[in-house]
Amino acid sequence: MVSPDQETLYSKQLMSYAQSVATPHRLDHPDATGHASSMICGSEITIDLTLDQQGKIATFGYEIAACSLTKTALAIVKEAVIGQSRDEIAAAGALLSQILENEAEPPVGHWSHFEFLLPCREYPARHQSILLVFEAIEDAYSQIKNP
Numbered sequence: 001m002v003s004p005d006q007e008t009l010y011s012k013q014l015m016s017y018a019q020s021v022a023t024p025h026r027l028d029h030p031d032a033t034g035h036a037s038s039m040i041c042g043s044e045i046t047i048d049l050t051l052d053q054q055g056k057i058a059t060f061g062y063e064i065a066a067c068s069l070t071k072t073a074l075a076i077v078k079e080a081v082i083g084q085s086r087d088e089i090a091a092a093g094a095l096l097s098q099i100l101e102n103e104a105e106p107p108v109g110h111w112s113h114f115e116f117l118l119p120c121r122e123y124p125a126r127h128q129s130i131l132l133v134f135e136a137i138e139d140a141y142s143q144i145k146n147p
Contacts, residue, residue: 013116018071021078027061034140038129043070047136051144056085069117069126074133076113086141093134100127 030048037044043066050059060081064074073096081089092111098104099114102121106114120126 015068017075017113017116018068021062021064021071021075024063025061026063027059030059030061030140032140032143034136034138034143036132036135036139038066038070038132040125041067041129043067043129043132045070045074045132045136047133047140049137049140054085056083057081057089066132067126067129069120070129070132072116073130076111076116077133077137079113080111081137086138089134089137089141093131093138096134097127097131100124100130 026046027048027050029050031050032048034047034049035045044064045066046063048059048061049057052058060078062074062078064071066074077092080092084092095104095107095111096114096117099106100117100121106112106118117130120130
C-alpha cells in the first residue's frame with residue numbers, strides 16, 4: 001500500500017518523467033562524457049555532450065541507473081539543456097538546490113518543470129541524488145579543453 005507521503009512524492013507526473021529516460025540514449029561521438037554517482041543510494045548517471053562553436057550544448061546523451069527522483073531530474077534537464085552554456089547549466093543546478101532547500105521557487109518558463117520536484121524538499125537525504133545530473137554535466141565539461 002502506498003502512503004499519502006509517497007503518493008505526493010511519487011506523483012503521476014514525476015513517474016511519467018522518470019519513465020521517459022528509462023532507455024539509455026548515448027551519443028556515438030561525444031565531445032565529452034561525464035559521470036556522477038551517489039554514495040548514499042548508489043544512483044549512477046553518465047552524460048554525453050557535444051558542444052556548438054560557442055560551447056553550448058548541441059546534443060545530449062545519457063545512461064542512468066537510479067531512482068525515480070534522479071531520473072525525473074535527468075528528464076527535466078534533457079528537455080531544457082540544448083542551447084545552454086556551462087554557466088547557465090551551473091546556474092540551473094544552483095537554482096534547483098535552492099528550490100530543494102526551500103530557498104527559492106521554480107521559475108516560470110525555462111526550467112519550470114523543477115516544480116515536479118517540490119515534494120522532495122521534505123526528503124533532504126535525496127537532494128544529492130536529485131542533483132547528480134548537474135554533477136555529471138560539470139564532469140563532462142571539465143573533460144573539455146577550452147569549452
